[in-house]
Amino acid sequence: MCVGTIRVRTRCVSTGWHGGCEETALTCSSSQISQIFTALCAINAKVDSCGLSNLTTLKNCIRNAFSTVVWKCDTLDDNIVAQSSGNEITLTPSAFGSTTARFEAIVFHEIVHHCGGTELDSEAFENHCYASGGATAPTADDWAKFRDDGGNFVNWNGTTGTVTTTAGDTLAISFVDPDAGGDDGWI
Amino acid sequence: MSVSRHIAKGLSRLWEVLRTDHWTGFPTLAGRSDTWVTGFVVAHVAALASNARGISRCRRFLARHRFDGGGWGYGPGVPGDADSTAWCLAALVRSRALGAGARREATAFLDIHLEDGGLRTYLPDSGIREFIHASHGQSIDGWTQPHADVTAAALNTAVFARGGAAAKSSLQWLCTTQDRAGILPAYWWRVPYYTAALTLRAFVRHRLRPPVSLVMLLADLLRRKQLDHGGYGLGASMQVDAFSTALALECLIHLADPADAGRRDAAATALRRTQSEDGGWRGDFVLRIPAPNVVDPKLVAEWSRTSGGGNAFVPDQDGVFATALACHALALHEAMVTGRHAGLAQPWPELELPKAAPDPLVVVIENPLPEEAERCQ
Numbered sequence: 001m002c003v004g005t006i007r008v009r010t011r012c013v014s015t016g017w018h019g020g021c022e023e024t025a026l027t028c029s030s031s032q033i034s035q036i037f038t039a040l041c042a043i044n045a046k047v048d049s050c051g052l053s054n055l056t057t058l059k060n061c062i063r064n065a066f067s068t069v070v071w072k073c074d075t076l077d078d079n080i081v082a083q084s085s086g087n088e089i090t091l092t093p094s095a096f097g098s099t100t101a102r103f104e105a106i107v108f109h110e111i112v113h114h115c116g117g118t119e120l121d122s123e124a125f126e127n128h129c130y131a132s133g134g135a136t137a138p139t140a141d142d143w144a145k146f147r148d149d150g151g152n153f154v155n156w157n158g159t160t161g162t163v164t165t166t167a168g169d170t171l172a173i174s175f176v177d178p179d180a181g182g183d184d185g186w187i
Numbered sequence: 188m189s190v191s192r193h194i195a196k197g198l199s200r201l202w203e204v205l206r207t208d209h210w211t212g213f214p215t216l217a218g219r220s221d222t223w224v225t226g227f228v229v230a231h232v233a234a235l236a237s238n239a240r241g242i243s244r245c246r247r248f249l250a251r252h253r254f255d256g257g258g259w260g261y262g263p264g265v266p267g268d269a270d271s272t273a274w275c276l277a278a279l280v281r282s283r284a285l286g287a288g289a290r291r292e293a294t295a296f297l298d299i300h301l302e303d304g305g306l307r308t309y310l311p312d313s314g315i316r317e318f319i320h321a322s323h324g325q326s327i328d329g330w331t332q333p334h335a336d337v338t339a340a341a342l343n344t345a346v347f348a349r350g351g352a353a354a355k356s357s358l359q360w361l362c363t364t365q366d367r368a369g370i371l372p373a374y375w376w377r378v379p380y381y382t383a384a385l386t387l388r389a390f391v392r393h394r395l396r397p398p399v400s401l402v403m404l405l406a407d408l409l410r411r412k413q414l415d416h417g418g419y420g421l422g423a424s425m426q427v428d429a430f431s432t433a434l435a436l437e438c439l440i441h442l443a444d445p446a447d448a449g450r451r452d453a454a455a456t457a458l459r460r461t462q463s464e465d466g467g468w469r470g471d472f473v474l475r476i477p478a479p480n481v482v483d484p485k486l487v488a489e490w491s492r493t494s495g496g497g498n499a500f501v502p503d504q505d506g507v508f509a510t511a512l513a514c515h516a517l518a519l520h521e522a523m524v525t526g527r528h529a530g531l532a533q534p535w536p537e538l539e540l541p542k543a544a545p546d547p548l549v550v551v552i553e554n555p556l557p558e559e560a561e562r563c564q
Contacts, residue, residue, distance in 0.1 A: 003554060010548045024548060030555065037554050057407050061367045068367075070549050085483070116368020120423065144489045148377070148500070150423035152368040153411065158423065166411035 002041040008033065009072035009088065028073035032096050036071055039107040046108075050129035054167030058153050061115035062108075069114055082106050084113035105134030116152055119145040120175075124154045124163045128171040143177055190521045193459050196466035197514040198236055201228065203465070204505045208244040211262075212507045213474050215495035217318070219504075220262040222252045226274035228507060231515040233278065246284040249275050253289060258296035266314035269300035269307060270334075270375070273341040280345065290345075297346045301353075304360030305333025306341050308374070319479060326480035329374075335364045336373035339385035343392055350393045358393065358538055361386050362401050369408030374484060377421060377475050377500065379408070380434035387441035391530065396537045406442055409435055410450065417453030418461065421471050427461050429468035430503060433512035440519050443530030455520045458513050467510045470503025 014023035028036070044063060052059045061068075072090045076083055081095040089110045095103060105126050112122040119142055127135045138146070146156060156163050158177030164170045204210065210228050211219040225245055233242050253259055258272030276293055279285040285293070300306045309315040309330045316327055338357055341347070347354040361382070365371050371382035383405055390397050412435070414420055418427030419435040436454040439447055462468055477484045478497030491499040503509055522528035 005551050005553050007549050008552050010550055012548065021547070024550075026550065026552075033552055034555055037556060057368070057404070057411075070546070114367065116366040116370060141488050146423055148422045148490055149485075150420065152370070152379075152408070155425065156423050157425070 003037060003044065003066035006033070006036055006040065006066050007070045009070050028071060028091075032073050032091070033071075035096055035103060036091070036107065038100075039104045040066055042104050043108050043111065046129055050125070052125070052129075052165075054169060055153055055165055058112070058115055058117070062111050065111045065114060069111065082110045084110045087114070089114060099134070101130065101134035102136075103134075105130040105136075112153075118149040118151055120149065120151040120156055120163075121153045124151065124156070124171055124173060124175070127173045127175075128163075131172065138175065143179070146175065147177065188459075190455075190459070190517055193462055194235060194514045194517055195237075196462065197468065197510050197517075198232060198238070198466075200463075200466035201232065201507065201510055201514075202238060202241060204467075204507065205241065205245075208248040210245075210507050212470075212504050213501045214504065215261075215476060215499070215501055217265050218262055220271075222249060222259045223261045223271040223274060224507060225249055226259065226271060226276075226278040228511045229278035230274050230280075231511040235514055235518050243282075243284065246279055246282045249278055250282075250284040250289065253285075253293060254296075256292050256296075258293045264318070266309070266318055267296060268309050268313070268315075269297055270337045270340055272297045273306075273337065273344050273346075276344045276346070277340075294344075294346050297341055297344070300337075300341075301357075302333050304338070304356045305335065306338040306357075307331050307333050308337050315479075321479060328479075329477050329481040330479045332482060333360075334374040335361055335371055336375055336382045336385070339371070339382045339389060342389035343385060347389075347393070350395060354389070354393045355395070355538060358386070358389065358395065358397075359540055361389075362398055362538070362540055363543075365401055365404060367404070369404035369406075371405075374477065375474060377473055378428075378431045378434055379412070380419065380431060380438050384434040384437040384441075387438055387531065390538070391441055394533075394535045396531055396533075396535050398538060398540055402442060402531075405438065406444060406447065409438055409442075410447070413450055413454065414457075416457055416460075417450075417455075418457030419454070421473065427457050428471050428473070429458060429461050429506070429509040429513050430471065430473045432458050432461070433468075433509070433516035436516040437512075437519060440516070440523050440528065441530040443523070443532035451520060451523070455517060458517060462513070463506075467506045468513045470506035470509045472500035472502050473508070474501040474503065475499070476501060 009027045010024035011027055012021035013025045016022045047059050047062050070088045072088055074090050076092050081092050083090045095106050109122045109126045112125050123138045154163050154165050161174035161176035163173055163175055209221050209225040211221050212224045213220050229245050236242050254267045258267045259275040260267045260271050311331045321327055342357055370379045371386055373381045419431040420426055421428035421431050432454055439451045472492055476499050487498050495501055
């Protein structure tokens with residue numbers, strides 16, 4: 001269930017004359033690293049339940065996140081608490097300041113992205129798996145992404161709000177589409 | 188109705204919407220494309236079309252609309268780009284409409300878009316900045332970075348010698364772009380099978396087998412995303428989208444897994460069932476134009492369906508691309524059923540992927556909680 005190691009991003013704090021990095025420092029503090037370990041242990045314990053049991057690819061990817069994700073502790077723009085990009089997941093001080101349940105849900109959400117999940121996938125599994133505490137409902141920005149991208153691991157009926165996994169399991173959530181639109185120029 | 192009849196009806200529809208010697212489509216702020224669209228369609232249907240004179244007219248149109256000393260662009264007035272050039276070169280393969288000198292120039296133009304294995308759609312000095320009226324302070328990094336979808340298209344042209352070192356390098360680069368859901372990303376397309384279909388097509392062309400890991404993830408994606416009626420949808424839609432289904436079908440065909448024969452047949456059936464009365468297949472908002480500064484389209488919060496500018500989805504009007512791809516995929520499926528196409532089920536060497544260099548700014552940290560670390564053993 002637990003994880004023995006994680007990979008953490010460092011930053012260069014001293015550069016030599018030759019241009020190379022002479023000294024690095026972790027982007028995450030020891031208490032932040034402990035929080036990540038605790039969250040990963042709890043997430044791994046959850047993987048076999050909460051609708052993931054028949055999604056082997058996703059389940060294995062989440063279990064392997066300890067070895068594939070590079071964790072970075074940093075700030076992000078626009079009140080974003082966490083972000084996944086490539087192999088890296090960035091967690092902000094705001095995320096670390098959340099309750100244990102909320103922090104675990106944030107980490108879980110980003111790991112689903114890391115595993116190729118769309119916003120719909122991440123929101124669906126977050127709200128299904130952390131319904132009893134930690135999940136937050138989709139925001140106004142999410143609905144257009146749900147419609148445009150769909151899910152790689154779930155199917156969604158926006159009219160009824162029903163979300164089912166691609167393995168056919170119905171998730172205990174209701175995402176009824178409130179509808180939206182917009183327009184702009186090249187830039 | 189026989190498959191050949193479905194294809195004949197589809198081609199007939201394409202000839203109906205032809206404008207003398209070229210097709211147009213995808214209305215954007217730059218207008219409708221003519222050269223890029225015509226190159227794409229001819230590349231997919233030339234081998235199927237009985238109308239050789241019509242194909243020749245289109246090829247002559249393309250040859251006339253090449254930039255002096257270079258390649259092709261999206262349409263009138265738009266600077267040359269790698270994707271348009273790749274499709275026009277594919278359309279003009281072995282055609283006498285394009286002279287040897289012109290072919291060399293176009294090939295050289297495409298070649299200079301190559302960067303570490305990937306192809307950039309636009310070069311920074313291509314004139315695209317001026318065309319879209321972006322100031323020098325505004326980033327066009329998104330449009331000038333290497334794109335997997337463009338690279339996959341170019342790998343199917345003569346720019347890459349069959350099985351050569353450059354082809355292997357670009358195929359390796361493409362393989363590294365696959366995400367953990369199995370998707371090979373596309374910058375300009377919403378459909379998760381576009382880059383995959385062209386990549387697998389390129390593996391067949393270069394007589395190489397893709398790495399097992401790529402095949403397994405992609406096959407799993409295709410199984411997960413297939414709708415109950417055999418087709419594939421666009422975005423969250425559970426309706427069959429012809430463009431998506433044709434590309435997914437092509438992936439299933441090239442992968443040639445005997446266990447997926449039923450899935451291939453179901454996708455082909457879904458495609459045939461969605462053919463319109465007029466013979467064409469309906470187009471949807473399959474093309475996307477990220478704003479020129481957008482490096483990762485996944486991070487765009489919202490897409491317009493009306494502007495045709497930055498961060499917009501653009502419709503395949505008249506279903507020209509959907510119809511061309513549907514005809515191509517159905518013909519390929521028929522070739523597989525009748526034993527004329529074996530896909531990647533051949534004793535070709537597997538492409539080896541180089542080991543990724545370790546990131547010097549990443550460190551491995553051990554679990555500081557002894558009781559938890561113990562439970563890991």
